[in-house]
Amino acid sequence: MTNTTVFTLQTLADLVGGRVVGNGSTECVEARPLQEAAVGHITLLDDPKRIAQVARSQAAAVVVEQPVAEATTPQLVVSDIHAAFAQIIRQFRPDIDDVFQGISDQARISPQAEIGEHCTIHPGVHIGAGAKIGSGTTLMPGVVIMPHCRVGSDCHLFPNVVLYPYSVLEDRVVIHVGSVIGAYGFGYRQEGGRHIRTAQLGYVHIESDVELGAAVTVDRGTYGTTRIGTGTKVDNQVMIAHNCQIGRHNLICSQVGVAGSCSTGDYVVMAGQVGLKDHVRLGDGAIVGAQAGVMEDLSGGEVYLGSPATSQRDQMQIMAVQRRLPEMRKSLQRLVRQVEKLAARVEQAEQAEQTKQDDRDSRAA
Amino acid sequence: MTNTTVFTLQTLADLVGGRVVGNGSTECVEARPLQEAAVGHITLLDDPKRIAQVARSQAAAVVVEQPVAEATTPQLVVSDIHAAFAQIIRQFRPDIDDVFQGISDQARISPQAEIGEHCTIHPGVHIGAGAKIGSGTTLMPGVVIMPHCRVGSDCHLFPNVVLYPYSVLEDRVVIHVGSVIGAYGFGYRQEGGRHIRTAQLGYVHIESDVELGAAVTVDRGTYGTTRIGTGTKVDNQVMIAHNCQIGRHNLICSQVGVAGSCSTGDYVVMAGQVGLKDHVRLGDGAIVGAQAGVMEDLSGGEVYLGSPATSQRDQMQIMAVQRRLPEMRKSLQRLVRQVEKLAARVEQAEQAEQTKQDDRDSRAA
Amino acid sequence: MTNTTVFTLQTLADLVGGRVVGNGSTECVEARPLQEAAVGHITLLDDPKRIAQVARSQAAAVVVEQPVAEATTPQLVVSDIHAAFAQIIRQFRPDIDDVFQGISDQARISPQAEIGEHCTIHPGVHIGAGAKIGSGTTLMPGVVIMPHCRVGSDCHLFPNVVLYPYSVLEDRVVIHVGSVIGAYGFGYRQEGGRHIRTAQLGYVHIESDVELGAAVTVDRGTYGTTRIGTGTKVDNQVMIAHNCQIGRHNLICSQVGVAGSCSTGDYVVMAGQVGLKDHVRLGDGAIVGAQAGVMEDLSGGEVYLGSPATSQRDQMQIMAVQRRLPEMRKSLQRLVRQVEKLAARVEQAEQAEQTKQDDRDSRAA
Incomplete structure (x- = not known):
């Protein structure tokens, strides 16, 4: 995305009520998070440990909460960095709610529908009989409001939503x-x-x-x-x-x-x-x-x-055991064999004892 | 949702071929299932055990299969309560199929498309070349029928369906x-x-x-x-x-x-x-x-x-065992230890026996 | 789906650069894969072992890589059977990209949008201010391009896509x-x-x-x-x-x-x-x-x-064991019982031995 809007760092600092450390006439052409920052961008430092990443990014400027002494990039110091960075981004990518206003004559609105004040109803919207739309509500292209719906105030229905x-x-x-x-x-x-x-x-x-x-x-x-x-x-x-x-x-x-x-x-x-x-x-x-x-x-x-x-x-607990199921199975199989052998040994001992007892019995007889 | 339609219980009973037990001039302003019933509503008793819930709901009337002696709410007695209740709901929220009929001149229909009789084609529908639409079919706003599709009779395509x-x-x-x-x-x-x-x-x-x-x-x-x-x-x-x-x-x-x-x-x-x-x-x-x-x-x-x-x-069976896996694992571990100890005891007994045998052998020698 | 287009096998063979084995004037009214092939269809044999299925299907003709000696169905022999069959299908169901071309005056395009050359913009498309659409791009009905989007060249957005x-x-x-x-x-x-x-x-x-x-x-x-x-x-x-x-x-x-x-x-x-x-x-x-x-x-x-x-x-491995969990559980329960019994037997033997030892000790005393 290319963007030809340019702001000086000082202009942006004035906008968000911050102060500049470094060259205030530095030009910024885009605002991007740190992992995407490149030449000409103003970026955001939300973790001071990443200051080296700012330098590597070749960003034109950086929004910081506290001035970073070792920074080589011009800084915009402001207390609420997220609110400030959001406001700066909006300079480069302004909101577009104002592009269309009013009620389009290419919307198809039933004469039996009621539309509140200050609504924005885009072309290609359909509103059925008996529907009521509250004040300040925006309906974007392709929205279909079938008959007898009630939509309150200040709602925003994006394209192709259907009621x-x-x-x-x-x-x-x-x-x-x-x-x-x-x-x-x-x-x-x-x-x-x-x-x-x-x-x-x-x-x-x-x-x-x-x-x-x-x-x-x-x-x-x-x-x-x-x-x-x-x-x-x-x-x-x-x-x-x-x-x-x-x-x-x-x-x-x-x-x-x-x-x-x-x-x-x-x-x-x-x-x-x-x-x-x-x-x-x-x-x-x-x-x-x-x-x-x-x-x-x-x-x-x-x-x-x-x-x-x-x-x-x-x-x-179940999941921990599940990971060990193959090992458990082997352990169980080993145990079965051990018990078998053990049983055989016990059996043998018992038989030996029995034989001796039989011997004694027969000798005693 | 507010609804200003009002029907007397007798009117509704006449509609569904039922009879009233209680005050037939009771006014009903809405029809709701029991869990949502409130003042002025006619509701449905599909389980006689819930008759107390009807009273608590303050519903104006209740549709029942058999008169409930202990009921304090006026009753509409009818054999098929679900069919009757559906019919009653339709009085308060009438079907809307009749809102639009015919073929909109704001639909974009290819001259090479064939449209059957009695179709309802809403504004904002697109029908491509070579498409055929059977009789009695309804196409709602935003439906796109691409070229060479065949749609049969009495179909209903809701908004934004695309073929x-x-x-x-x-x-x-x-x-x-x-x-x-x-x-x-x-x-x-x-x-x-x-x-x-x-x-x-x-x-x-x-x-x-x-x-x-x-x-x-x-x-x-x-x-x-x-x-x-x-x-x-x-x-x-x-x-x-x-x-x-x-x-x-x-x-x-x-x-x-x-x-x-x-x-x-x-x-x-x-x-x-x-x-x-x-x-x-x-x-x-x-x-x-x-x-x-x-x-x-x-x-x-x-x-x-x-x-x-x-x-x-x-x-x-697998799931039953899975729930017991932690217990199985403990049982297995316990068993491993038991078998170890048991093996040691058998070993000891065998060695003792061997020692005795060796003694006997040496004495016999 | 009925389709009245008819091609002779020879016409199709000429089209795909193949040769006919059998009657070239055989008429084909539809092209279908083998599992759907029926009377009058040309079909595809992608596995020579299925030649009997071709005969059973009563298909009019079959596209093959090598002539099949035992085939009773007329054959179209061609080296790349998939490319050829795709080309044949297109004769019966021609592509429809050419149905609409140019920029519809029923599209709603912001005067602040830029549209490249050779674009196809269908009726019912919405393009916002500041948007740029590259050359050769197709936007189908119901597409909404909100402000400031950039769409490249030769893109294809099907109906109701929203940016x-x-x-x-x-x-x-x-x-x-x-x-x-x-x-x-x-x-x-x-x-x-x-x-x-x-x-x-x-x-x-x-x-x-x-x-x-x-x-x-x-x-x-x-x-x-x-x-x-x-x-x-x-x-x-x-x-x-x-x-x-x-x-x-x-x-x-x-x-x-x-x-x-x-x-x-x-x-x-x-x-x-x-x-x-x-x-x-x-x-x-x-x-x-x-x-x-x-x-x-x-x-x-x-x-x-x-x-x-x-x-x-x-x-x-985990899944293999999971299937055997019920069996494992039984095995474990059996083992617990076996070990208990075994322990009892060892206990008994030890006690018997102890009794004998006690006897010997008392006799020796």
Whole structure:
């Protein structure tokens, strides 16, 4: 990526309220983290031990918390280096929320829909009858809001997000590209050898401050809601099935699959690729490790691993033994042979004793 | 979700052919399952033991199969409670198929495409040259039908479904948002250190009455078809790779991955997050449990678990032992020590005996 | 799929530079692989042992490398049968790149975007301000290029691919339907009980000759890049998290999940459903088997299996023993009993000896 924007170090220092150590007229053409820094870049030193790496990178300047005496690179000294570096990056790659504003006449909005004030509705958006969009909400190209949905205020739906009918989003909900809210649950009954879809009459209710990643799917409830609680954050490619009741402030990492009618408490964490069997309940603050398979209710405040998932303590012991299974097997086989030999020796001793006893008996007779 | 529609209990009873026990003029403003029922709602009692929960919910009315004597909530008595409750829900959240009808002039349809009668083609649909769409089929916004596809009658493609060229759908196929039919298979050969894509000249053939969830991907065959058999149902985020031949009336749950050239018989079930190695065959009625990894052909009519997947019976035994591995290891270590001590005692006894024998021998000499 | 195109065998032989053995005027209406071949089809014999299958298929003709004496089906003899058969298939299912050309006036292209020569930009494409599209690149319907992206030459973006701002694609990059480049990484810090999104200011950089499948998600870097190296191929539904640095010529199979800040060398292979913990490094040429869970750095040039992933050799031994766990447990239980009995016998013998000794002692006294 080439970028022709140029800032002097002094300009950037003024911007973030820092001070320059070295040449303030040094020109910076890009801002990059240390492992990617090169000639002309301003970079970030978040660990003073890496100062040698700054010099090697040939970066033009470096943001530091404390001046580094041995540094040969001009420094920008500032107390909150992450906030400052973020602000500097935004100079080189400015935010783009202001590129489009207002309601596009190339959006297809039902006359029976209600749109709040200060919304940004891009071209190529579809909004169905009976839908209500709260104030300050942004809908990007390809978003489809089917009839009777309610979207709150200050939501941001990235391109190609689709809400099935009657979906409810509260305020400040962010949904990334291509996520699908309210598709039919996977429920069938067999009739004459064919699978007949059962009732799919519910909807999805997403509470305030939830963020969903890209390509997430949340299926509607059977009769009522599938719910995601306030403040919960969901990573890309997660599947949440029908009737689930996800608690508040959960963190659900990528590729997790939650089967139907599961529920979680608050502050639950699921790491990548975790799977939950249907109707499982996770208690407040439960943490489930990557790739675990949860087959039964797990109480809160604990860490769980493995498939089937058990407490971290038990699972760590099991895994430690598993690594030693080949050695255990050899040990067991050796032991079988030892015991056999030992048994033979005992047998022999007993027979010898018996023979002697028989001798004594016959002599006594 | 607020809803201003109001029905009296008697109106709802008349609608579903049921009878009222209690006050027929009770007003219902929403229909909800029991765990979500609140003031003003009509709810469903599918288990008579939960009658106390109905009272606690303060629901306005309850649908029951048999009148419950001790109930304080007005009751709607009807023989098929699920069918009746579904019908009632539809009063509060009516179906929306009728919102848009006909062929939008904002759809981009090739003049070389053929569109059957009574189709609903939304704005923002793309249909390529040589494509044929059967009668009564609905294509929602953002659907892309690439050239030479054949779509049967009464199909329903939700928004952003994409069919690559030459895809074939038979009749009554339902595909949810964002699913991708006919992308290239993942096949490469190495040449001079680079991966060169192999032939991707086949297509996908989906038989009648198949339903695919959201974000499903089905890759085209190499030369011929990737096929999904009649009546098979596929959940969200499933991946079916090139050349697979999926049988009829299968149930494939969310996040399953089927590698290239696999085949399944009829009535096969794969639970969530199952993976199949390429070229694997599952027999009729095989059931594969969640997160299992199938590494070889499995015969039909059986349940399989684990990774690598084996019969449920074997796997349950393996898993039972796995939980006891730490205990087994301790038992083994204890046994090693016991056998050592025992061997020492036998050794000692033998030596004592030998000493006595030597004494006897020397005395006899 | 019905297809009314008809070619004589001689026409097809002329096309591919082959020769006919049998009746050159045989009519072919479709080209299919052997397992799908039927009346009227030309098929492919890639294994001479299957010649009987050709006859059973009633195919009209067969492409062979060497004439098969016992064949009753007309033959098309050609040295490179796969290249020839691919060329023949293309006669029946011609490529469709030529269906649309040029820049659609129904694409929404910012006046501040730069479009190279010979691009194909379909209707329904969105290109933001400051974006640059290289020559010869194709963007299909529903593609959204957000502001300041750079797309190289001869790229092909299938429908509904979305690039977030500042994404960079080099040349000849192919991305299949619905893949999402540059969504926010899954990074939050807790503040007063709420998860606050951390800086998401980086972008995605995809080098030349990369191919991404459908529904792939690649998240942006925190400050800098998430990078995918030259020539790497990625299958459907793969997740690559923020800050990852994927090497060159990797093969990443379907449903793999790579957590944040991982890096891979060149020619790394990950099979289906593999998961990588964050910050893990895979060395050049490392191969990770299906469903494996990588928890720590793995050196290159080796095969790894299992979760947690270990070397194939170790894992194969562990898995071999796991299958025998029930038997091992029984063996161990049997051994415990044997040792108990043996101990009892030794005890008895020792006591008997002691009794005798006591007798001798008392007699001697």
